Amino acid sequence: MDYCIGVDIGGTNIKAGITDTLGNIVFKDSVPTAVDKSSRGIIADCADLIGTLIIESGLDRNLIKSIGVGCPGTCDAEKGTVIYTPNINLSGVNIRSELGNYFDIPIYLGNDANCAALGEYFALEEKTSNMVFITLGTGIGGGIILGGKLYIGTNGTAAEIGHMVINPHGLKCGCGANGCWEQYASVTALIRMTKEFAERNPQSAIANEIKINGVGGRTAFELMKTGDKGAKEIVDEWIFNVGTGVLNIINILQPEVIVIGGAISKEGETLINPIKEMQKKSVYSQVEKKTTLLTAKLGNDAGLIGSAMLWKESLQ
Amino acid sequence: MDYCIGVDIGGTNIKAGITDTLGNIVFKDSVPTAVDKSSRGIIADCADLIGTLIIESGLDRNLIKSIGVGCPGTCDAEKGTVIYTPNINLSGVNIRSELGNYFDIPIYLGNDANCAALGEYFALEEKTSNMVFITLGTGIGGGIILGGKLYIGTNGTAAEIGHMVINPHGLKCGCGANGCWEQYASVTALIRMTKEFAERNPQSAIANEIKINGVGGRTAFELMKTGDKGAKEIVDEWIFNVGTGVLNIINILQPEVIVIGGAISKEGETLINPIKEMQKKSVYSQVEKKTTLLTAKLGNDAGLIGSAMLWKESLQ
Numbered sequence: 018m019d020y021c022i023g024v025d026i027g028g029t030n031i032k033a034g035i036t037d038t039l040g041n042i043v044f045k046d047s048v049p050t051a052v053d054k055s056s057r058g059i060i061a062d063c064a065d066l067i068g069t070l071i072i073e074s075g076l077d078r079n080l081i082k083s084i085g086v087g088c089p090g091t092c093d094a095e096k097g098t099v100i101y102t103p104n105i106n107l108s109g110v111n112i113r114s115e116l117g118n119y120f121d122i123p124i125y126l127g128n129d130a131n132c133a134a135l136g137e138y139f140a141l142e143e144k145t146s147n148m149v150f151i152t153l154g155t156g157i158g159g160g161i162i163l164g165g166k167l168y169i170g171t172n173g174t175a176a177e178i179g180h181m182v183i184n185p186h187g188l189k190c191g192c193g194a195n196g197c198w199e200q201y202a203s204v205t206a207l208i209r210m211t212k213e214f215a216e217r218n219p220q221s222a223i224a225n226e227i228k229i230n231g232v233g234g235r236t237a238f239e240l241m242k243t244g245d246k247g248a249k250e251i252v253d254e255w256i257f258n259v260g261t262g263v264l265n266i267i268n269i270l271q272p273e274v275i276v277i278g279g280a281i282s283k284e285g286e287t288l289i290n291p292i293k294e295m296q297k298k299s300v301y302s303q304v305e306k307k308t309t310l311l312t313a314k315l316g317n318d319a320g321l322i323g324s325a326m327l328w329k330e331s332l333q
Numbered sequence: 334m335d336y337c338i339g340v341d342i343g344g345t346n347i348k349a350g351i352t353d354t355l356g357n358i359v360f361k362d363s364v365p366t367a368v369d370k371s372s373r374g375i376i377a378d379c380a381d382l383i384g385t386l387i388i389e390s391g392l393d394r395n396l397i398k399s400i401g402v403g404c405p406g407t408c409d410a411e412k413g414t415v416i417y418t419p420n421i422n423l424s425g426v427n428i429r430s431e432l433g434n435y436f437d438i439p440i441y442l443g444n445d446a447n448c449a450a451l452g453e454y455f456a457l458e459e460k461t462s463n464m465v466f467i468t469l470g471t472g473i474g475g476g477i478i479l480g481g482k483l484y485i486g487t488n489g490t491a492a493e494i495g496h497m498v499i500n501p502h503g504l505k506c507g508c509g510a511n512g513c514w515e516q517y518a519s520v521t522a523l524i525r526m527t528k529e530f531a532e533r534n535p536q537s538a539i540a541n542e543i544k545i546n547g548v549g550g551r552t553a554f555e556l557m558k559t560g561d562k563g564a565k566e567i568v569d570e571w572i573f574n575v576g577t578g579v580l581n582i583i584n585i586l587q588p589e590v591i592v593i594g595g596a597i598s599k600e601g602e603t604l605i606n607p608i609k610e611m612q613k614k615s616v617y618s619q620v621e622k623k624t625t626l627l628t629a630k631l632g633n634d635a636g637l638i639g640s641a642m643l644w645k646e647s648l649q
Contacts, residue, residue, distance in 0.1 A: 091620055100620055147487050170587025171463050172622040177584045185577045194615040261501045268493045271486025299510040304407055306488040
């Protein structure tokens, strides 16, 4: 049996895993990302992690057929080069040749959100050729799969769906524009909305909850489930914001499937059903066949698994 | 030499033309669309128009190798069936078999905006594989070409870019949603904005111009060119609205080229340069290779030419 390795480089941790050729993880581990190290140092950390993984797994090294690396920012998948990544010293680095100094097997590179999309794509129960993956987290990232392949646009930077503007005179975004989707529908936005509600309503259950337990992405969801109206108001508005962007993607791309990921997607039907209701009313299409909305299955492992599957995508 | 026929069915006129295999029109004609006729009647009108065209052109009938039909609404290109079209009695009609009763040559069908996109695509001076076409008119339509082929999504209704929401609590759209792009960036929107400005400023040059000559999509553009500040304010705001949607498309798809069409696109650099400025500031991409923004070349003939080129697209 053959195995693959996936490496998911993040701002906090470098995660790596060995998977079978279907993307099932057989072994995984992680190390903190040394953001103060040079590129050589970070590559050496990746190589160490991979080497340790192989040893700990007890697998024969020759059974490992590929390494896939997911990295935030803009990547040139063809050349294997990170063009630009914020926060980590890897901009301009050719991952394929640098990591190739340690391992003599094919090495693939992709953007981290694209890799997560690929992971969820290969994990779909019903196979499809067109899928959009949306990850709701600190910001909003995404990946587009068309015809069974990652669609990265003419310059490798497509699917920056979090920077779709849904309110041109709205909140300033770190990207320079106003009113980007992620300012309204990321988990960061949900937390901001929860705090703002508490400030406006200092006697509310939400304000009380924040005083005791602090605030997180799930604070409003949890209180809503106890019947709290204020919490429901926050969640309704936030899901409406999420749905606005989802419908935009449907109207533009009409993919067969949209998968919503990020930790908050564990809310499942609580999150997805209201968006399905919006879809019934608002999508500009007179056809019966609608985009299927799903929540993600792989959780935090999506990026790692998708990175490991980059060899497979390259065959499509 | 071989020739093709393109038929562009619109709410007002049915236009048809004979082109060479490169899409150059050699002969064209049109008849009013009989919106009160049955589907058989409309198909007969199309067949008459095509027959007359061939006779008037003096071309040998055997040199005509294909007929392409562009129709508003949702089309099943594979089957040749119009699934749904508003205003014209063609919903549910198989154009290929109905028109095939008159002409024994291959017959192709496509959505009208997609056909216009295809016309502009084959007319590009520098060939590309990824292009998005945006037509600014009564509403906003579009077409997406990826890998040299029309991208129509999983159900044939992709590229409804005019119904991308850019203001979720904004103006009601005919589609049922609030704040669709076409409510802010169509020519209809420009005319509304011009009228509203005149109402707010009854002593303005704009108000005076409307009193004398009425209002059209170019009223504000023309007055702006004489140095009128109020007109510039209207145009600036409208172009900003257009640019907002254009940047969204870039952030999602990063196509190599975006072509902006519709009669208003004759404004050329006056329209496109401010959007290029927005692109420099706001697109979320750290790469040098940016989407090229162009205005359309084919004007009202884009749909007709693109319909005639449907056979060519089917070969890609």
